[in-house]
Amino acid sequence: MHGEADDNERETRSGRNMIEIIRTMRAELRKSDRKVADVVLKDPQRILNATVGETATLAEVSQPTVLRFAMAIGCRGFQDFKIRLAQSLAFGTPATHSVLLDTDDPETVAEKIFEYTMTSLDWARSHLDRAALRKAIDILAQARTIEFFGFGASGIVARDAQQKFPLFGVPCGAQLDSHQQIMIASMMKQGDVAFVISNTGTTRSIIEIARVARANGAAVICLTGSDSPLASYSDVALIVETLENTNMYTPTISRIAALVVIDILSTSVAMRRPLEDQARIHNMKRQLSDIRKVQPI
Amino acid sequence: MHGEADDNERETRSGRNMIEIIRTMRAELRKSDRKVADVVLKDPQRILNATVGETATLAEVSQPTVLRFAMAIGCRGFQDFKIRLAQSLAFGTPATHSVLLDTDDPETVAEKIFEYTMTSLDWARSHLDRAALRKAIDILAQARTIEFFGFGASGIVARDAQQKFPLFGVPCGAQLDSHQQIMIASMMKQGDVAFVISNTGTTRSIIEIARVARANGAAVICLTGSDSPLASYSDVALIVETLENTNMYTPTISRIAALVVIDILSTSVAMRRPLEDQARIHNMKRQLSDIRKVQPI
């Protein structure tokens, strides 16, 4: 039988996103199995509440074919397939289906953007390099000072990071102006960390920042959207892949994924701190919340 | 039988997050049903690949009891229950299980924060007031100028919004300084929109901004985390509920949910624009990406 030998391998695979798996495997499926794949891709939600028999009717094939299809894509059976499919569909319709249309009303736009954001985050999670993350945390935890660099949307991320990290006793700066950036970068020295944020990773001035900071002995961590030129000038490259496409309506998800990575870094660094420091942070937070309620900052 | 009359009502409910539903309904369940609820809550992943019989054995009850349990929590049957449970579990372990521990390694921290962020976004989505959203879009689409106000983490959101909206031909400002805020707010007039961002919604100075702007005839939209005092000074209150808890390690999710709402608003406003404007935005984006690759901004 077809694909029998591969089953074991497939069962140990990450097991994520059936839709994606079906779509990539569609070409190498049997003719009849492809019919089943098509009805699943066409309306996955429908299949969730369907039996083998119903699915067979929809695909115009026999019941065992539906079973064989489930096996072929690496499931233990039809039930197992439905469970996995359900999990893949939890974010609602998969990203490719949620392209914004001019005719969408606000409710639909909201649903689609939420879904798109969550799907993208899920994607970013599964593609994040854990080794790089660990290395970045090591460097940040030992930093004397940290400078965050970024333009535009990445500037927002830099500023956010700069608001977070000082809480853990490390002096931080965020440079968003081109000239300031070069100045600060050229003043950095061993023990300092330059945290360079750029979604494209191709902006020339930002690459220059990384080069200068590194030449002066500072450690360079970059947070970027793909394996870009910037990465080669960095000690650690945190690559946050997202599903960003060119559709003009598609909002920029990259900054959100970047913010989550900043959360992870700051939290992990905080956890390395001695307990007394953590208590101090706790106090600061409480004071801040007291201030908020009584008097403006 | 118990709960029979409610079934119809429950079937029409949002249908999201079984875990949450089970936990809240646990108290009002039958004694035996509670046993089933407990084994489900203890290891939901286990139940996904279990049959009615296995579940019954695990819970030390009879098979029909498992069925009745599924009915009691509003499912059509055991299959339906498993499908729904699978969808709830797609984010991995539910938020309440993903409390950060001092002993967690970076990989675990990353997983938990991603999960927590996604779960919270999902929560925010399901609790967002669609009517308020629609009203906010109406107001923003007709605005002559928009001013965004925010402190601290909310300041980040304000700045992000200010970077997005000008793309659609509406002049925008972001005020992050207390004195500037009051100045700008008192200069606003009819046709202007004050977009006030505050997670707590209790900071006094930010409430003052809303009051002043409104007194001058400006429309006031607020983006806040709960039905706070700020909401009562606003024409539209966009309440973005999140699962934020007091654990010191828990990162601030509110700003991420707020950013998504900003995305939704800016996208929806853009879609109201005439097509010629949209083409203009497209051009601007292309120019920007050209600049990025060749020369620093």
Add this chain to the structure above:
DNA sequence: GGTTTTATGTAATTTTACTACAAAACGGAG
């Protein structure tokens, strides 16, 4: 064109989910 291999459907079998009914537990009223 015949033979081997692969793909698909038919029919039987097993498993699973669900239902009807009866026994047990519970709760009040006399």
Add this chain to the structure above:
DNA sequence: CTCCGTTTTGTAGTAAAATTACATAAAACC
């Protein structure tokens, strides 16, 4: 405390679904 009504839970049976075995049809290879 005992009787009766209600609710809860289990036993046994039934219907339906998933899975398997086998046979036939199609394709590929010589």
